[in-house]
Amino acid sequence: MSRFSTIKFTRSDNALLNEVRALAGKKWSTDLDAIKRLRTRLRELQNHRCCYCQAPIESDESGFRELEHILPKNKSYRCTHARGTSNDQDKRRSTLGYQEFTFEPINLAISCKQCNNYKGMHDPLKDRTTARPLNKFPSAAQLIWFHPHTEKYETHITIDEDFGFTGQTAGGRAIIAECRLFDSEVLGRKFLERARVRAKQAESFRQAVDALASGIELKAFSKAHAIQTLAQERGIPTAEAKDIINKRLTYATSVQTMKQYFDSILKYEVNTI
Known part of the structure; x- marks a missing residue:
């Protein structure tokens, strides 16, 4: 979109x-x-x-x-x-x-x-x-x-x-x-909440990552909103949330990246259930 x-x-x-x-x-x-x-x-x-x-x-x-x-x-x-x-x-x-x-x-x-x-x-x-x-x-x-x-x-x-x-x-x-588009608090309510809803609706860690990545690609919210949401909603370090989101956005570019991505998903799929 x-x-x-x-x-x-x-x-x-x-x-x-x-x-x-x-x-x-x-x-x-x-x-x-x-x-x-x-x-x-x-x-x-x-x-x-x-x-x-x-x-x-x-x-x-x-x-x-x-x-x-x-x-x-x-x-x-x-x-x-x-x-x-x-x-x-x-x-x-x-x-x-x-x-x-x-x-x-x-x-x-x-x-x-x-x-x-x-x-x-x-x-x-x-x-x-x-x-x-x-x-x-x-x-x-x-x-x-x-x-x-x-x-x-x-x-x-x-x-x-x-x-x-x-x-x-x-x-x-x-x-x-x-329209107060300079106000980070206003923008946070507008875009961060949209990311949080998508993450909350997901039934698994992988679904949450997929939903957030899709939102970035459709320009529904930013990568920063997705990373913050994944870290907060799934209780993982921000640096690791950033790494997972980045791998999800690029995992199709190489077999190695895809393997690293699914290794991360498997780790958190178990630990965040």
Whole structure:
């Protein structure tokens, strides 16, 4: 499951996009049939990954994924006109909302629950003094962070093998700041817990190693998360957990490595039962 670069609707999506736009003026609901189908299509186009952190969206259930409005659809609680039209960074969680784009498909993307919670009601329009309602959806240049429908993720944010996020542009750095992708504690809850669940579900030491290696290969979490999990959940030294994970990731490269790997598995399969 590779990471996605840009959300690209195709010509075959036009009927669905028009159906969603035709809902304008109605009360927002994720139970609307067209919205359900759009949510499914967005997950496909995003390779089942969060639009902000690229974490896997492993289930189409509440709590795993959110249908995110890039420009908030509603006015925030107790937002005054002065606060809602201010361009000061510390006032951007007060917004007048953009009801005109409630059913605009390019204002919608799939995010994980955690990123959606941290992003909250943050308003990314650069110039919020512009008269409302807006006549058309803003271009990427009119937003303080990158737009996943029109810009490549990797242009704005790079992710290293340990899921360290680096902003390559102001737009990328804005996403990292608002979704707290700089915070090791936040990332630990997001990725380390996923590794722990996989390890706990395994019925044997070998299954745990296989599950963790698969997670690394699918970019569900980092090698560091897998090593930490194997050491903690199976009660073995970190150095040995690292050696086993590395051998599992490369054991097919030589007969000797494969033998060493299975010798380690046999040792811990017995000692950790």
